Amino acid sequence: xxxxxxxxxxxxxxxADDLVTVGITEFAQEQLGDLVFIELPExxxxxxxxDNICVIxxxxxxxxxxxxxxGEVVEVNERxxxxxxxxxxxxxxxxxxxxxxxxxxxxxxxxMDEAAYQEFSxx
Numbered sequence: 001x002x003x004x005x006x007x008x009x010x011x012x013x014x015x016a017d018d019l020v021t022v023g024i025t026e027f028a029q030e031q032l033g034d035l036v037f038i039e040l041p042e043x044x045x046x047x048x049x050x051d052n053i054c055v056i057x058x059x060x061x062x063x064x065x066x067x068x069x070x071g072e073v074v075e076v077n078e079r080x081x082x083x084x085x086x087x088x089x090x091x092x093x094x095x096x097x098x099x100x101x102x103x104x105x106x107x108x109x110x111x112m113d114e115a116a117y118q119e120f121s122x123x
Contacts, residue, residue: 009121035057041076041098057084074101
């Protein structure tokens with residue numbers, strides 16, 4: 001399994017040939033603080049790279065989850081509707097946001113590996 005990172009502080013895990021799971025990084029969670037509400041997209045939504053796909057509200061601020069890849073939303077983490085704190089407590093595990101069927105797998109090549117992301121987030 002390959003995990004990549006976006007400049008918008010999302011992680012993308014390739015779980016099958018054309019399926020990725022997307023969530024926010026620990027860095028993003030720390031910047032936002034405790035999450036209190038998450039508005040998820042609908043299953044079946046077509047998204048394009050750079051689209052705002054989720055609204056994330058925290059005690060500190062409101063933010064958007066920016067699509068790190070293009071494709072179709074095939075699953076959303078329904079638990080976040082009632083338990084938005086999951087994304088705070090376990091952002092890279094149980095707190096994932098969406099699963100996307102990729103329409104262009106080459107977009108993954110533009111994302112950072114872990115070492116590059118660590119360097120980027122320290123700047």
